[in-house]
Amino acid sequence: MKYQKLKKAVILLADGTIFHGKAVGREGSAFGEVCFNTGMTGYQEIFTDPSYYGQLMVTTNAHIGNYGVNNEEVESDSIKIAGLICKNFSYNFSRDAADGSLEDFLNENNLLAISDVDTRALVAYIRDNGAMNAVISTETDNIEKLKKELANIPNMNGLELASKVSTKEPYFVGDENAPIKIAALDIGIKKNILRNLAKRGSYIKVFPYNSTFEDLSSWNPDGYFLSNGPGDPEPLIEAQEVAKEIIKRDLPLFGICLGHQVIALANGISTYKMHNGHRGINHPVKNLVTGKGEITSQNHGFAINREETEAHDDIEITHVHLNDNTVAGIKMKSKNVFSVQYHPEASPGPNDSSYLFDDFINILKNK
Numbered sequence: 001m002k003y004q005k006l007k008k009a010v011i012l013l014a015d016g017t018i019f020h021g022k023a024v025g026r027e028g029s030a031f032g033e034v035c036f037n038t039g040m041t042g043y044q045e046i047f048t049d050p051s052y053y054g055q056l057m058v059t060t061n062a063h064i065g066n067y068g069v070n071n072e073e074v075e076s077d078s079i080k081i082a083g084l085i086c087k088n089f090s091y092n093f094s095r096d097a098a099d100g101s102l103e104d105f106l107n108e109n110n111l112l113a114i115s116d117v118d119t120r121a122l123v124a125y126i127r128d129n130g131a132m133n134a135v136i137s138t139e140t141d142n143i144e145k146l147k148k149e150l151a152n153i154p155n156m157n158g159l160e161l162a163s164k165v166s167t168k169e170p171y172f173v174g175d176e177n178a179p180i181k182i183a184a185l186d187i188g189i190k191k192n193i194l195r196n197l198a199k200r201g202s203y204i205k206v207f208p209y210n211s212t213f214e215d216l217s218s219w220n221p222d223g224y225f226l227s228n229g230p231g232d233p234e235p236l237i238e239a240q241e242v243a244k245e246i247i248k249r250d251l252p253l254f255g256i257c258l259g260h261q262v263i264a265l266a267n268g269i270s271t272y273k274m275h276n277g278h279r280g281i282n283h284p285v286k287n288l289v290t291g292k293g294e295i296t297s298q299n300h301g302f303a304i305n306r307e308e309t310e311a312h313d314d315i316e317i318t319h320v321h322l323n324d325n326t327v328a329g330i331k332m333k334s335k336n337v338f339s340v341q342y343h344p345e346a347s348p349g350p351n352d353s354s355y356l357f358d359d360f361i362n363i364l365k366n367k
């Protein structure tokens with residue numbers, strides 16, 4: 001049986017702690033910041049989300065791979081996580097809509113994945129000790145070498161990663177005859193955001209991360225969008241400049257995740273790296289405008305400073321994360337500029353937050 005032939009693997013954390021597992025596919029080593037996602041489903045969307053670039057993903061759901069992969073359920077054209085750490089890896093899958101196995105998908109993307117890890121213990125450890133760099137490796141006999149290599153991996157704090165995942169050339173999404181045109185700055189955009197904008201009747205031009213405001217505005221869009229993406233928002237000076245120019249000219253702007261952080265920075269509000277981020281599809285947020293709770297999909301390791309946001313004359317906090325009171329959404333009082341830290345349309349249902357896409361489209365329609 002294949003299972004019995006699996007090679008041993010280790011997870012070595014930057015503080016020297018070691019966990020054990022088995023290699024699912026290829027052998028070798030993979031480095032990154034270790035973080036965990038609590039979603040019970042949606043592994044393919046997680047693995048292909050550009051916001052996870054450079055991160056080793058621990059999935060807390062006990063079974064990964066059991067429903068295979070489907071060509072439509074990707075957030076970008078390739079796997080973006082640096083490596084996968086899971087409990088039970090399913091080599092068999094069962095689902096009518098599957099196009100193939102997760103094992104093949106990981107191998108096609110040359111991703112190092114390890115299974116049979118005590119993920120409960122690992123998650124509890126990271127939860128208590130904070131996000132940190134780690135290496136997963138099948139070189140189990142050479143821990144000292146791995147330690148040296150791990151010491152050279154940059155910290156996520158201060159790391160610019162948008163340039164690694166952004167499109168090189170502009171491209172278009174949606175119906176070119178749609179009534180609304182949106183210029184989107186790709187600092188790591190997920191396909192689902194583009195789908196959500198396009199299905200509400202807009203035509204989107206997606207620009208590379210280092211485009212200028214003039215590049216975007218020369219297309220004459222009705223509004224502007226700043227995407228999600230990986231890494232620290234602080235070094236994204238060009239994107240902050242674009243946001244400043246849009247705000248200065250009083251043009252409509254919507255931002256999600258990394259884009260939300262960039263909008264805050266453009267307004268002089270600082271960002272910080274959280275002890276542990278929020279990663280999962282069931283995170284409770286309170287909408288301070290309606291007073292209602294919403295279930296949201298979150299994936300972030302940085303957040304915007306709450307005191308500075310509260311002290312800002314022209315910014316109102318619209319959403320807060322219920323568990324720890326971090327800012328989850330803001331709006332500029334005098335402008336059509338707003339953003340959220342999470343991905344709207346997480347869990348379709350009564351508390352779905354996808355109305356944010358409608359709000360943005362309505363602003364552009366009534367412009």
Ligand SMILES: NC(=O)CC[C@H](N)C(=O)O
Pocket residue numbers: 051227228229230231232233256257258259277299300301302303
């Ligand atoms: N989903 C995102 O866009 C993440 C934003 C940023 N990279 C963070 O970790 O906070």
